[in-house]
Amino acid sequence: MDEKTLIAKRVALELKDGDLVNLGIGLPTLVARYVPAGRHVFFQSENGIVGMSGPITGAENHDLTDAGGSPISALPGAASFDSALSFGLIRGGHLDVTVLGGLQVDREGRLANWMVPGKMVPGMGGAMDLVTGARRVIVAMQHSAKGEAKIVGRCGLPLTSVRRVDLVVTDLAVIEPTDAGLVLKETAPGVTVEQVIANTGCELIIAPDLRSMPIEG
Amino acid sequence: MKNKLISLEEAVARIPDGASLLIGGFMAVGGPNRLVDELIRQGKRDLTIIANDTARPNNGLGKLVVEKLVRRVVTSHIGLNPETQKQMIAGDIEVELVPQGTLAERIRAGGVGLGGVLTPTGVGTTVEEGKRKVEIDGVTYLLEMPIKADFALVAAKQADLYGNLTYALTARNFNPLMAMAGATVIAEAEDILPVGCIPPDAVMTPSVLVDHIVTSKPR
Numbered sequence: 001m002d003e004k005t006l007i008a009k010r011v012a013l014e015l016k017d018g019d020l021v022n023l024g025i026g027l028p029t030l031v032a033r034y035v036p037a038g039r040h041v042f043f044q045s046e047n048g049i050v051g052m053s054g055p056i057t058g059a060e061n062h063d064l065t066d067a068g069g070s071p072i073s074a075l076p077g078a079a080s081f082d083s084a085l086s087f088g089l090i091r092g093g094h095l096d097v098t099v100l101g102g103l104q105v106d107r108e109g110r111l112a113n114w115m116v117p118g119k120m121v122p123g124m125g126g127a128m129d130l131v132t133g134a135r136r137v138i139v140a141m142q143h144s145a146k147g148e149a150k151i152v153g154r155c156g157l158p159l160t161s162v163r164r165v166d167l168v169v170t171d172l173a174v175i176e177p178t179d180a181g182l183v184l185k186e187t188a189p190g191v192t193v194e195q196v197i198a199n200t201g202c203e204l205i206i207a208p209d210l211r212s213m214p215i216e217g
Numbered sequence: 218m219k220n221k222l223i224s225l226e227e228a229v230a231r232i233p234d235g236a237s238l239l240i241g242g243f244m245a246v247g248g249p250n251r252l253v254d255e256l257i258r259q260g261k262r263d264l265t266i267i268a269n270d271t272a273r274p275n276n277g278l279g280k281l282v283v284e285k286l287v288r289r290v291v292t293s294h295i296g297l298n299p300e301t302q303k304q305m306i307a308g309d310i311e312v313e314l315v316p317q318g319t320l321a322e323r324i325r326a327g328g329v330g331l332g333g334v335l336t337p338t339g340v341g342t343t344v345e346e347g348k349r350k351v352e353i354d355g356v357t358y359l360l361e362m363p364i365k366a367d368f369a370l371v372a373a374k375q376a377d378l379y380g381n382l383t384y385a386l387t388a389r390n391f392n393p394l395m396a397m398a399g400a401t402v403i404a405e406a407e408d409i410l411p412v413g414c415i416p417p418d419a420v421m422t423p424s425v426l427v428d429h430i431v432t433s434k435p436r
Contacts, residue, residue: 069297074386087322122296125294
């Protein structure tokens with residue numbers, strides 16, 4: 001299994017029956033494929049729909065896309081609305097889970113994921129509202145990039161929000177930010193605690209009940 | 218009552234150089250793309266654009282940036298239009314990046330007569346720079362100012378001849394908010410219907426907000 005699939009499968013286990021969930025573009029989008037059987041999850045796209053699903057080839061509608069502009073479909077029971085209502089759901093505490101990519105997460109559990117000064121200035125889009133307003137924020141990202149740790153003592157990149165995220169799922173580990181610091185809860189199949197520590201840029205607290213990710217190879 | 222249905226050329230001719238334009242759409246989905254093309258054809262310049270994103274270089278209002286007709290843009294995302302980033306770095310275009318939910322509420326505030334919006338989004342980030350903070354019940358909010366513009370260019374699924382509008386699916390996005398915040402509102406509609414064909418409960422933007430209607434279908 002490739003790293004992205006592993007991350008997506010692990011994040012999917014966090015989704016509960018009846019949850020309203022927003023998935024970011026890219027890796028987080030894959031999570032929708034792995035929702036455990038028997039759990040009905042409502043996916044929101046912030047451009048204005050609850051109840052989206054993947055595209056149906058041949059039935060694309062130019063008025064029905066995700067936040068990246070790619071075709072999607074609307075499941076029976078879906079609802080569409082304007083951008084103010086869509087962000088009202090997000091900011092108003094009605095969104096159960098948001099899953100976003102990350103550039104850095106720091107010891108305080110704060111996320112930076114919207115710009116690299118001087119290099120990449122795409123804009124924050126909906127990310128700041130999502131991290132500020134969602135009931136639960138899950139960061140899905142590679143543990144390190146080009147040999148550099150992405151989990152660091154303090155974010156050098158501009159923050160997305162000062163809100164502490166709830167869970168970080170990477171190709172190496174599951175980490176929970178807490179008052180005491182970052183707690184290593186799970187390691188990926190075949191990955192040792194030492195490997196996780198070596199690829200992390202700040203101290204980790206090892207959970208007493210540390211386990212391997214409950215993902216079948 | 219005056220006839221609101223006018224030609225594309227006539228509608229865009231009313232927009233002067235230097236105008237501020239609210240433009241509906243999300244990655245050009247639900248965008249008034251014929252009005253945008255006509256702005257380019259008529260060579261309108263020094264425009265201020267307020268829109269969710271600057272789309273792609275070859276798509277929707279992204280083309281306005283490529284044609285160098287935009288002086289300033291207020292938007293949440295420019296990541297898929299490298300031309301916007303290039304002109305921003307070169308100092309040819311001024312870009313104000315606004316969180317998407319804040320952008321929606323600032324436009325809404327502009328359209329409904331509110332003096333601003335208090336939002337927790339952006340507190341503690343670069344977005345808070347230069348903004349007033351207000352604490353309410355122990356929570357810190359940023360005061361974000363309302364947005365209005367000279368024109369709102371919106372895209373609708375249906376318009377009746379009074380100017381009542383409906384939108385389809387995710388093509389709705391910013392359109393109904395913008396239709397309230399433009400001093401002059403031009404709606405580009407796929408289907409133009411006789412008065413009475415859109416039931417009252419189905420109207421998403423009431424006709425009183427709409428000044429001009431154009432068809433989105435090429436002649």
